Amino acid sequence: xIVREFRPQDLKTVLKIERESFADPYxxxxxxxxxxxxxxxxxxxxxxxxxxxxxxxxRFEDEGHIISLxxxxxxxxxxxxxxxxxxxxxxxxxxxxxxxxxxxxxxxxGAINFYRALGFSEEKVIANYxxxxxxxxxxxxxxxxxxDSPYGHEY
Ligand SMILES: CC(C)(COP(=O)(O)OP(=O)(O)OC[C@H]1O[C@@H](n2cnc3c(N)ncnc32)[C@H](O)[C@@H]1OP(=O)(O)O)[C@@H](O)C(=O)NCCC(=O)NCCS
Numbered sequence: 001x002i003v004r005e006f007r008p009q010d011l012k013t014v015l016k017i018e019r020e021s022f023a024d025p026y027x028x029x030x031x032x033x034x035x036x037x038x039x040x041x042x043x044x045x046x047x048x049x050x051x052x053x054x055x056x057x058x059r060f061e062d063e064g065h066i067i068s069l070x071x072x073x074x075x076x077x078x079x080x081x082x083x084x085x086x087x088x089x090x091x092x093x094x095x096x097x098x099x100x101x102x103x104x105x106x107x108x109x110g111a112i113n114f115y116r117a118l119g120f121s122e123e124k125v126i127a128n129y130x131x132x133x134x135x136x137x138x139x140x141x142x143x144x145x146x147x148d149s150p151y152g153h154e155y
Pocket of ligand 1: 021022067068076077078079082105108110111115
């Protein structure tokens with residue numbers, strides 16, 4: 001598996017994965033806008049096929065934010081998601097980001113456990129965060145950019 005930058009020709013497959021992964025998927029134009037605005041957008045490729053993606057950006061100068069992450073159903077539990085997050089962390093560290101945050105649906109226990117396994121912890125709950133009224137759990141990881149992070153200096 002390789003992790004590489006998103007290319008516009010990946011959009012169709014990314015949309016397929018997005019739609020099978022989320023009840024309220026981002027529409028194509030929004031993904032395109034996010035990409036055009038300069039957000040980090042990486043895909044995981046296995047045997048020439050895009051099997052997962054991560055979208056992230058930097059906000060408030062030193063805070064990394066994971067906007068979206070999804071892996072093709074047939075490729076889950078094979079380390080693809082973890083590799084995408086680790087690669088994004090490596091990029092955040094280059095920009096001396098101090099912490100990373102993300103929101104996840106409170107009922108999405110699989111994703112919450114996934115992020116916990118990677119070292120994130122639950123910071124707070126935001127009630128009614130999603131359009132359908134579901135709460136969000138904000139998860140956070142502190143980085144030690146330039147220090148002794150387990151992911152430092154690899155990328
Ligand atoms: C969450 C998601 C991205 C994880 O991707 P993945 O490639 O399957 O995850 P990995 O194989 O890298 O998992 C790494 C570790 O996280 C944990 N983990 C992953 N999925 C899990 C699940 N469903 N339940 C419990 N733990 C899980 C495990 O500890 C796993 O290690 P293991 O397989 O050796 O036990 C994937 O399930 C997905 O696309 N879900 C739908 C979209 C989504 O919920 N995105 C996140 C919200 S932004």
